[in-house]
Amino acid sequence: MGAGENAGTARGQAAEVIRDFLTREYAGLIDLGDMHQRSTFESEQVFASRALAAVSLQLLTGCSPDEAAASITDGRDDQGIDAIGYSSSAPDLWLVQAKWSDKGTAGFGVDGALKLLHGLRQLDNRDFDRFNNRVQRHAARVRDILESPECRVHLVVAVMGEQATKEQARRLIEQAAADFGSEVECHVLALPDFHSAAHQSSLPRSVELAATLPGSWLARDFPHRAVVGLVDAGEVALWYEEHGARLFDRNIRNPLGMTPPNLGIVETLRAAPENFWCFNNGITVLCDSIETEFFSRPVEGAPVRLRLTGATVVNGAQTVASIYYAHDMYPENVVRASVQVRFISLANAPEGFARSVGVATNTQHHTGSRDFVALDEVQGHIRDDFRTSLDKEYVFRRGELVPTPAAGCSVEEAAVALACGHPDASLSALGNASTERLWEATSEGAYTRLFGRQPSALQIWRSVLLLRAVREALHELRPRLNGRSAAIAERGTLLVTHLVFRLRGAEGIDDPDAEWEQLLDEVPGLVRSVLAALIPLVDDLFGRNSFVATTFRETGRCHQLAEAALHTLADVERTPQLVVASPPKPRRRPGSARLLVAHRRILDGTQVLYQPGSVEEAAIGHWLDEDPLRYLATWNNDARQPLRWAADGSLYSINGLIRHIWQRADWREAWSAVQGPRYWVVPGEGSLSDLAEALWESEALQDAEVPQDTGE
Structure with a gap:
């Protein structure tokens, strides 16, 4: 061979x-x-x-x-x-x-x-x-x-x-x-x-890990054996390479892929590996046992290798996976990084202790750029302006109760609304890509451009009202848009709002005497006009096969679309009209009897067997067993009465015969709902429901016009 x-x-x-x-x-x-x-x-x-x-x-x-x-x-x-x-x-x-x-x-x-x-x-x-x-x-x-x-x-x-x-x-x-x-x-x-x-x-699920602590580690034996110290990031990458998702069997979630926070971990490992242990919250590992192998003197803090059996990462799954991804891309950087790890032995731990550790370590709040907004004194001034000039609430600290729509707004809603109202369409793309990008406080960052020169409470509030009005208008329109047009309306909400701002909203936005309510009344008509221009432009500029989701996340494309749409809308005589239609009604599956009869799926005279469910069997099984004919019927290709009951020779509908059987058996606790096609079975072929479903999905059914029926 x-x-x-x-x-x-x-x-x-x-x-x-x-x-x-x-x-x-x-x-x-x-x-x-x-x-x-x-x-x-x-x-x-x-x-x-x-x-x-x-x-x-x-x-x-x-x-x-x-x-x-x-x-x-x-x-x-x-x-x-x-x-x-x-x-x-x-x-x-x-x-x-x-x-x-x-x-x-x-x-x-x-x-x-x-x-x-x-x-x-x-x-x-x-x-x-x-x-x-x-x-x-x-x-x-x-x-x-x-x-x-x-x-x-x-x-x-x-x-x-x-x-x-x-x-x-x-x-x-x-x-x-x-x-x-x-x-x-x-x-x-x-x-x-x-x-x-x-x-x-087919193998045991136990994970065994080795962890090398070069020095300066701490240990304690009460109330549980635990070791805390720094582990080389390269060694952590090897954990994931060898064991993958099995490392996280007791974690509340597996790695989430390259989310923005995880990309941040990778970037830190690339740019500042020596400081990684300072910036990262660390990893918590539970295990069944911990054994120590000292390289020299067996004293606390001396270089040691830990041997862990039954190990699982209960906190830090994102860190472990991100270290692995970073090691794949920047191995020479990652080997210079360390990460703090807590190893806790479950030996002699009470029942439920492992779950308690997992829950506690995963319910700590992540601190991101959004949270640092609370430190900006500008936000406090805006809150005061809202209260004194508008008698409304403005909240900017995470965890604060967001006011009702009529009573005020949050900094998140304000940031998105201000981004839409900014003359640069690229800010609406940032809001679509990730609201996290709106909190970048660098000299050219979105947060600086939106809040660096403190906007008035009136400007923010009117921007929020306009954004809400556009969203409401799009919500009303979406059921009448289909396919790609509906996708553009959904994903393009922020760019549509930006264009409405450019057409009407920017002028007088912070003027107390401006007729703002009149503008809000015009929003539904403006949204229709903007969508009429925008929908064909997406295909004209980027092609029918372009991804809608990408289009409204890319700053360059949003800028190009905005300028082209404004040019189209400037020509009043040639402004397109939005074509809307009632969404197509989903095809309703006809009743099983109607389907089976229309396609002559079952021959006349075929024996059909009643197979009651477990509850029915317990309730009426003894009555059915008294006469085996009570289980039997023959098929008759009549959509209204397709079953001839062997016990009395009469014709019934599928559900009707089951109700009749329940009545004859004097089952007083019987359900009001009947799912007859599931329990009448053609021996060797399946239930009437299965046979009908197969027909419905077949090619023949797609081309056939079968009358609909409301019952069995």
Whole structure:
């Protein structure tokens, strides 16, 4: 047997191990309701592919098998997206495409890359009606994440092969990431990754760590054995490289990726590694036991290596992962950094102690640029101005109770409103990218440009009112906009507000005698005009395939759009009109009986079996057992009365026959709601509900016009 044959055999064996692992993890969890009409082989292949997508999310996000299985969107009209997942504590969106091969030879080419990118663009354009029901179930969550200024998109390629991506496909994905912005990350998982996961799943979950403390460390034995000291950052990077997400089994969250705070950690490690231990809050590690190995004299503070069993990082997951990422990019810098680590042994600790430590160490508040605003005396002057001149409240310290909209506003709302009202459209882009960027207090920073010369309370309040009016007008319009137009209205809120300011709002904003209420009355009409100009300009300037989310986060694009829109709106005679329409009504799934009869899915005379649920079985099972005919019916292709009950020979509707059975059995505590199609089963094929759902998702049903029905 040649080397190639040996390699092929090894790949096939690895694929078998992985399939067994996927079956153990996901059997009964992966939805295969659309596979009833497929062969056993096809169903097994689809299961493997979907389970591969699920385990990819589990490995990358730390979600449970149930959550991973519920994320599967694979099927007709998935638009290239086999699974959609989320991060638990950040606005991160994970889009997976999986390729399975029994031989371990699957690849990822240009076609797969184009499909995945097409799906991302459809989501970015809010074209949810083009997706299947599985994707549409995620629509609200996806929309919320994409609207977040801190949104990050992760494109995941999961391939049952050793060569995960062809170079051209990789370049396509990387180009898309560049087009969408720095908020896109690409992840490739291949056969070795899944084989390692399958192998690890059969091993003990205990994590063993080594930590070297070169000196000046402290130890105590009461009430729990603990050691505190500085550890080289390079050694911490090795922890994550070896153990990955297993380090955080008891943490409330896994690493969140390169969020702004984590990027700050990486930047500190690059620019000032020697001072990293001063700037960072440190790491807390719980473990089952701590053993010490001294390099010289066994005294406290002397160089020592700790051996930790059953270790887990309960606080500092972001620090650990960021150190790992920084080490990958700037290894020569990271090895010069140290980080403070607390090691606490759980030996003899009371029940619940580990959880208490995890909760306590993760409920400390992060201090960022936003918090330092409270130290700026300008904010106190603005608060006083609000009270004396407007009789309204203005809050600027984090944690203060935000006033009701009529009673005042917060510094966050004020900053966004002032950014929209600034003559430079790029500030609205900063607000879209991340509100954290509005607090940069450098000489050219956004905070300095907004608050450096103290704005009056009247200017701030009127700016806030205008922003609220624009948001309300867009809220009214959005249901009448579809797809890409709706996405532009959602993501372009701040630029639309900026343009309304430029058209009407800047003049007289701090003049007490200005007719400001009249301007607010004009806002709905102005918003329609601005959107009418803006929507086609996005495509004209940046192309139909441009990402909407990126467009309104980039300062250069926002400036270009603003100037072009103002030029268009200046020509009154040629000002475009906004075309709106009622949103298309979602197609309503007809009743199961109507579907099954319309497609003649079940032959007349086919036996149908009543399989009651556990509660029904306990309540009326004894009555059903008295006459086996009470369990049986035959199918009759009549949408109104498709079941002929074997016990009396009469025709009933699907739900009607169950109600009749409950009545005859004298079940007085029976439910008012009936889900009959789930409990009438065609032996060997599935429930009436399953059969109807398969029809609904089939190609034939998409082209057929089936009358809708309100009942079974």
